[in-house]
Amino acid sequence: MKVLEYTPPVPKEDSVVVDEDILPNFYDYFHRHKQLQLTLIIKGEGTLMAGNYSQTFKPGDIYILGVNQPHIFKSAPTHFANPQKGNSHAIHVYFDQDRIPNAFFSLPEMESISNFLASTQNGFQLPSEYAGYVTKILLKLRNKSNLDRLLHILKLFHYFSQEVRGWKSLGSGFANTSLSDYEGLRMNDVFQYTLEHYAENITLNRIAEIANITPHAFCKYFKKHTRKTYNTFLNEIRINEACKKIINSHYDGISTIAYSTGFNSATNFNRVFRKTTGMSPRDYIREYKSKVGHWANS
Structure with a gap:
C-alpha cells in the first residue's frame, strides 16, 4: 500500500x-x-x-x-x-x-x-x-x-x-481537514472498499473493520474528516453510479437501477435520489434525454 x-x-x-x-x-x-x-x-x-x-x-x-x-x-x-x-x-x-x-x-x-x-x-x-x-x-x-x-x-x-x-x-463549504499519512491510508482503505462494494449491504461493523477501529469510533472519525456521515457518503456514491447507468443506458427500469446500486427498495432509492440530485430518477432520465436530443439536433 x-x-x-x-x-x-x-x-x-x-x-x-x-x-x-x-x-x-x-x-x-x-x-x-x-x-x-x-x-x-x-x-x-x-x-x-x-x-x-x-x-x-x-x-x-x-x-x-x-x-x-x-x-x-x-x-x-x-x-x-x-x-x-x-x-x-x-x-x-x-x-x-x-x-x-x-x-x-x-x-x-x-x-x-x-x-x-x-x-x-x-x-x-x-x-x-x-x-x-x-x-x-x-x-x-x-x-x-x-x-x-x-x-x-x-x-x-x-x-x-x-x-x-x-x-x-469541489468543496462542501468546509475547509479540508489535515490528514496524517496513517489517516490517509485509513481513508484510502475506506474509500476503496466503498467504491468496490457499494452495491452490497455494507454494515457499520464491516466498514469499521476495514478502518481497524470500533464502530462508534469510526462514526466520529469519518464525520470529523468528511463533515458527513458514512451512510450519506455511501448513498452519494450509489447515486453517482446510478446516474452513470442512466447516462450509459445500462438499465431496464428504475427498480433495476435501485437494486444494482445497493438500495433495498425502489422507494428508498427514489427518496435518496431526489435528496441528492434535487429531482426524481424519472425527471433525471427525462432531462438527460432532452439534452441528448438537443445535442443531436444542434
Whole structure:
C-alpha cells in the first residue's frame, strides 16, 4: 500500500511539469501533493474524490485540485474488467508555486492570478463551455519548453481569473481537514472498499473493520474528516453510479437501477435520489434525454 504523500514527476529545475498518462486505469490511491494540479480527462470515466467531496468524471472534464488536497480519480469497474493500456488517458499539469519567489506574485500585474490561486484550496471543475479552449492549450503544453510552459500556464491562470464564470467547487463549504499519512491510508482503505462494494449491504461493523477501529469510533472519525456521515457518503456514491447507468443506458427500469446500486427498495432509492440530485430518477432520465436530443439536433 502506497502512502498518502505522492511526489509527481517534477524535475528540480521546473515549476511546471506536464505529465501525460495513458494507462489501464487511473492512479489508484487517495493521495495529495504540494503542487497545484490541473487535469484534463481525455479517455476514461469513474468517480473523483477530492477532500470530502465526490462526483463522477468523464472525458472532456477539466479539474483544478488545490495544494495538498487529498484526491483520487477512481476508474470505473469496466477498466478493471478489461485491463488494457489506454483505458485511461489524462493530462496532468503540476504547478509548484513555492519554486517562484513570493515577490513575483506581489507584482501589481499578478494580482488577479494570485487571488485566483489563493481560491483553489478546495478545487474546481471548469464549466463545460470553456473546456474546448482550455483543452487546446493543455494539449499544446505537452510540447512546450520549460520557460514556455511557465508563461503559458500563467496566461491560462489569467484567463481563469478574468474570463471564466460559474466554476463548480469541489468543496462542501468546509475547509479540508489535515490528514496524517496513517489517516490517509485509513481513508484510502475506506474509500476503496466503498467504491468496490457499494452495491452490497455494507454494515457499520464491516466498514469499521476495514478502518481497524470500533464502530462508534469510526462514526466520529469519518464525520470529523468528511463533515458527513458514512451512510450519506455511501448513498452519494450509489447515486453517482446510478446516474452513470442512466447516462450509459445500462438499465431496464428504475427498480433495476435501485437494486444494482445497493438500495433495498425502489422507494428508498427514489427518496435518496431526489435528496441528492434535487429531482426524481424519472425527471433525471427525462432531462438527460432532452439534452441528448438537443445535442443531436444542434
